[in-house]
Amino acid sequence: MCGTVAAPAAVAKRSTRAHLGDRALRAGASGTDVRELQKALRKAGFSVKVDGQFGSSTVRAVKRFQRAAQLTPSGTVGAKTVAALKAAAKGSTAAVSNNGGTSATPRAAGRSRTRSLGDRIPVRMGMHGHDIRVLQDLLGNAGYDVTVDGEFGNRTLTAVKEFQTTHQRPVDGELDGDDITALRAAAAAGPVTTPAAAPATTPGPQATVGPDGLAVAPAGAPPQVQQIIAAGNQIASKPYKYGGGHGKWDDTGYDCSGSVSFALHGAGLLDEAMPSGSFVSWGDAGPGQWVTIYANGGHIYMVVAGLRFDTSGRSNHNTRWQAEQRSGDGYTVRHPTGL
Helix, strand or coil: CCCCCCCCHHHHCCCCCCCCCCCCECCCCECHHHHHHHHHHHHCCCCCCCCCECCHHHHHHHHHHHHHCCCCCCCCECHHHHHHHHHHHHCCEEEECCCCCEEEECCECCECCCCCCCCCCCECCCCECHHHHHHHHHHHHCCCCCCCCCECCHHHHHHHHHHHHHCCCCCCCCECHHHHHHHHHHHHHCCCCCCCCCCCCCCCCCCEECCCCCEECCCCCCHHHHHHHHHHHHCCCCCECCCCCCCCCCCCCECHHHHHHHHHHHCCCCCCCCCHHHHHHCCEECCCCCEEEEECCCCEEEEECCEEECCCCHHHHCCCEECCCCCCCCCEEEECCCC
């Protein structure tokens, strides 16, 4: 039979409206998929107006979510951001599939298989897993008393509420996307210290830090102190990375204990990286003449010839070497034998 066949009415009337994930979204876009994006952002704990317009406020919310989920904060919503956002809104994990894409994996029996803090929102008491360890590590970097054990218990709840109070966040003991973004910034900046709260440095030759962020050992410093400083300079501006430096010395980033371990390893004082809690009984008790270590279950830093070597505060000068001191309250004070 020749001629054309009319399309069925159901096909002719089929909706062409885009749904979230059908296309990449960026500033200036509008439509039903943008509304779905905004609703998903709100469900995941990010404040944004649901108007179907991808304006500046939506860009900011997307970037906040991407930072919280450890994605590149581009403000553009592609497949990875959509998958992570849907997973976060549903309380499941965004997992990388074998073909390089992402898929949502349901959270089984309350056990987290998350890869990073922000994969599930809100973060609340009773949760446990890798993302809770990251949360606790960030709280420790920000100066709050917490143990990194992967369990969101009473001690972590107290630390979260203290953080929310200090940073004028709603004090509910739960973390939404904006809370996580604020916590990452607070951990990078480090705790606010006053001269009165800072521990006294040992009198004697003092190291200095140059505009390039590298430390210079003082004249007469023992060889091991010079080696600690030289090793610390190798990673001084490396990014913070939870678990970084553990399992391999040459890493893309380092956490607090990985950083201190790397510097001590450079002087032949450690054969393998140790978690911060293990340093509370390492070496000798009390401050050292050249090197003093401050450790607890949630954080560790050290002072080498008067300079603080610390992941917390690195964002201030883009270096782990800092002349500003911080309070040693709540830390066990140790030092390498002979230093």
